């Protein structure tokens with residue numbers, strides 16, 4: 001029996017854990033020599049939302065290979081290297097110009113931890129006792145203690161609840177209730193003497209692919225600006241074209257004070273994250289006094305191989321028709337998902353860019369809905385990598401996925417609606 005302990009996996013259920021040997025484009029493959037192997041599986045969730053251009057994009061692979069020949073790893077406190085510098089320049093060129101500073105870390109969770117620490121450091125430096133973080137109901141920002149603290153409480157973090165810090169939760173802007181959200185936010189900014197508001201723009205991913213309109217995002221941004229509360233945009237999932245634009249925030253015309261990016265930053269090839277900050281946030285830490293520096297690091301901060309992969313990702317965005325691919329995929333998904341709208345067991349159909357989601361058999365039971373594992377097995381038997389959130393089925397493929405593979409995905413979802 002394997003010694004490997006997998007994430008978000010109940011090993012006691014004895015569910016199969018396939019051994020993946022290689023991947024290409026929108027497909028992953030299990031080894032032909034293994035039991036149950038030799039299968040081609042459609043990666044319909046981009047290997048948990050990270051793979052944007054497809055697996056093993058030649059340019060990203062080449063960039064990492066070339067970088068490995070030169071410099072593998074170097075301490076980043078007090079030292080720098082070309083891939084990190086080039087990536088920062090590239091990000092500055094395509095991200096909102098108000099975000100002038102780039103801080104590296106390793107994952108979406110650490111990008112969020114960094115953002116929260118930057119926000120608190122900002123207020124500390126200004127001599128104002130602001131430390132309350134405002135969060136949106138159903139939000140998800142990662143699985144470290146700080147990231148869990150600002151995320152939705154529930155079965156995922158019940159055991160750790162005593163360690164999580166207090167936040168003020170703003171109700172999700174469900175259709176018809178947007179005004180209540182905005183009023184609650186405006187009130188909390190003042191009453192809580194808030195330091196920052198952290199939010200996933202336009203779509204709450206792990207919370208169930210819950211969408212809300214750009215106008216609400218723009219209004220929330222304006223409320224925080226008026227109150228002087230830092231606005232942290234967690235674009236870890238939504239960034240890099242997922243919602244149809246490079247950043248989801250673009251659709252609302254907003255620029256945050258602090259921006260978190262990870263997942264598609266390297267095209268999904270290797271772990272890397274950035275937290276981009278405004279000049280004001282940087283300035284709060286800029287001083288000749290060493291006690292005011294930004295106290296955060298991890299061993300592999302700005303790993304050169306990861307930075308090289310991200311530089312290649314930027315080149316792909318610049319040189320290849322990525323936006324056209326995204327638009328094409330969005331249209332293809334919208335057509336297929338529209339065919340399911342009238343199915344009697346389907347509710348809540350929604351699409352946003354390359355993301356499509358729906359509920360099978362009504363909602364309400366949450367992540368541990370009994371239907372979830374049955375759906376997972378149903379899709380696995382059909383060689384599809386889909387991982388429903390409870391009875392919310394969503395599709396979020398790499399941008400290179402072909403029409404045949406999409407047909408297979410949607411045919412299986414249709415079948416699941418009939419059969420389960």
Ligand SMILES: *Cc1c(COP(=O)(O)O)cnc(C)c1O
Pocket residue numbers: 106107108109110112140141142143200205206234235236237238262263
């Ligand atoms: C996935 C995700 C994270 C956490 O990223 P990890 O790399 O898994 O730590 C944070 N925020 C959002 C919105 C995410 O979707």
